[in-house]
Amino acid sequence: MKNxxxxxxxxxxxxxxxxxxxxxxLICPPSNLLYEAVCGHPDMLMHILDxxxxxxxxxxxxxxxxxxxxxxxxxxxxxxxxxxxxxxISLNALCIDNxxxxxxxxxxxxxxxxxxxxxxxxxxxxxTKCSTCIVNNHAIITxxxxxxxxxxxxxxxxxxxxPGDILLPGLNYGFIGGAxxxxxxxxxxxxxxxxxxxxxKEVLKFLNxxxxxxxxxxxxxxxxxGSLFKV
Numbered sequence: 620m621k622n623x624x625x626x627x628x629x630x631x632x633x634x635x636x637x638x639x640x641x642x643x644x645l646i647c648p649p650s651n652l653l654y655e656a657v658c659g660h661p662d663m664l665m666h667i668l669d670x671x672x673x674x675x676x677x678x679x680x681x682x683x684x685x686x687x688x689x690x691x692x693x694x695x696x697x698x699x700x701x702x703x704x705x706x707x708i709s710l711n712a713l714c715i716d717n718x719x720x721x722x723x724x725x726x727x728x729x730x731x732x733x734x735x736x737x738x739x740x741x742x743x744x745x746x747t748k749c750s751t752c753i754v755n756n757h758a759i760i761t762x763x764x765x766x767x768x769x770x771x772x773x774x775x776x777x778x779x780x781x782p783g784d785i786l787l788p789g790l791n792y793g794f795i796g797g798a799x800x801x802x803x804x805x806x807x808x809x810x811x812x813x814x815x816x817x818x819x820k821e822v823l824k825f826l827n828x829x830x831x832x833x834x835x836x837x838x839x840x841x842x843x844x845g846s847l848f849k850v
Contacts (some may be wrong), residue, residue: 622689623800626844627659633810633836640834642802645686645850648679652700653707656789660845662748662797663700666710666730667691667848673710673730675700689850697729708745713766713796716756718773720766721747742769748846749794753801758829760795760822778825784817786842793843795822800847808834811841 624645634644649659657663665674672686676695686693698709705725712721719737722745744750744763752760759775761767762782771777787793798810812835813819826833
């Protein structure tokens, strides 16, 4: 069974699409420690690192057991999530190939202790995973200039797009990383459709360049649901 971790507010149309493709959905339990707009976002509440998963220390115990049953080693964070930035970003790091990228002043110490054979890179964008759509191990899409510059220096192909035009109810706008997630090596899921995104043509061209197919989970504008994680 192919498993995906998703926000509890996933739209029926989105979940039906994924289930029809043979995926089992694991609904990420929300945390009342975060503000409502992001309280169920997987990329705020956990970090997946190879065969380990770091969850925030107050994660629902039944969900932890479920992750453990998938043959992952599950660890708890040292820090407690808080509602305001930067104390809500401790797990919102980016892992791509052999790189670990985050605002290291606020990365959870237990997460840092798990890093093996990773080059650790500091950026000033704390919402690092939210801000970054992973296309493959050598290509990303972001609207954050500091992430774009840093990863370009690491020989990652970067599509830099303007911010905005992604929904995040309760906030001004969401991020491209939070609106996407890889279903497999060459299929990238979108919460919404690129036909309704200002920079959709640029994104499609970039995906074609890297031979990655888009999977549109729903017709309509892109919405940030805190990334989609394959486990």
